[in-house]
Amino acid sequence: MNPGPSQNQRLSDVLRQLAAEERAEMKISELLDLLGERAFGAGILAFAVPSLIPGASAIFAIPLFFITAQLMIGRPTMWLPRSVTQRSVPWTGLRKGLQRATEIVARAERLMKPRLDILCTPFAERLTGIACFVLTLILFLPIPLANFPPALALILFALGLAEQDGLAVAIGWFLSLVTLAIALGVGYGIIAGGFLLGKYIFGY
Numbered sequence: 001m002n003p004g005p006s007q008n009q010r011l012s013d014v015l016r017q018l019a020a021e022e023r024a025e026m027k028i029s030e031l032l033d034l035l036g037e038r039a040f041g042a043g044i045l046a047f048a049v050p051s052l053i054p055g056a057s058a059i060f061a062i063p064l065f066f067i068t069a070q071l072m073i074g075r076p077t078m079w080l081p082r083s084v085t086q087r088s089v090p091w092t093g094l095r096k097g098l099q100r101a102t103e104i105v106a107r108a109e110r111l112m113k114p115r116l117d118i119l120c121t122p123f124a125e126r127l128t129g130i131a132c133f134v135l136t137l138i139l140f141l142p143i144p145l146a147n148f149p150p151a152l153a154l155i156l157f158a159l160g161l162a163e164q165d166g167l168a169v170a171i172g173w174f175l176s177l178v179t180l181a182i183a184l185g186v187g188y189g190i191i192a193g194g195f196l197l198g199k200y201i202f203g204y
Contacts, residue, residue: 011041011162012106019098029085032078039078041162043067044132045105048154051139057147061140064154068136072129074122108159116166128157128169131176138183149179 018031032039047064051057070078118124135150153175160168 010109011159012102012109015042015098015102015105019095019102023091025088025091027086027088028080031089032080032085040067040071041158043078044071044154044158045162046101048151048158049104051147051151051154053147057139057151061136064136064139065133068129068132070129072126072133074126074129105159109163112159112163112165112168114164116170117164119166119169120161120164124169125161128161128172131173132157135176135179138179141183149175149182153179 044064044067047060047067051060051064066080067078114120119128132154135154138150139147139154153172156168156172156175160166160172
């Protein structure tokens with residue numbers, strides 16, 4: 001198995017190298033092997049970005065459940081069912097996607113650098129995985145206009161883990177707390193509203 005790129009390489013460099021290859025198609029398993037440990041950050045990023053679109057978060061939360069659960073339990077590499085990993089993707093379309101992703105990631109990386117190592121240790125990554133899993137649960141909930149904070153937090157976590165930037169991870173944690181506060185506030189409002197409505201209708 002390909003051990004994947006060195007952590008000294010930036011994610012944009014890894015994506016750029018992949019996009020420069022010449023081939024007819026690529027299996028999902030090959031892509032995961034080439035990304036190596038970066039597969040978690042790249043996978044979260046791939047599904048968190050479209051989750052910023054209102055109404056789309058519940059759809060993209062499904063694969064995020066799978067990815068963040070593995071990060072939470074500390075798997076060294078991402079596992080996907082064989083039925084998924086053995087699928088081949090036409091290279092023309094995948095290359096265009098990789099080139100576009102490279103541009104987006106490269107812009108974000110200009111602000112990032114390895115720092116605050118304490119937030120990027122294996123133990124800290126597992127805690128981050130727990131936060132990502134909870135954020136994914138919140139994304140799945142039908143809370144109007146509440147998709148932006150958790151999706152943004154997931155994006156920062158993904159980039160922070162990929163670039164070993166503890167500051168990005170710290171900001172992700174801050175947004176996670178904001179997201180949790182919003183979710184709890186909405187939940188409390190729904191429960192309180194239900195009690196008031198029940199009291200009004202049934203008089204208890």
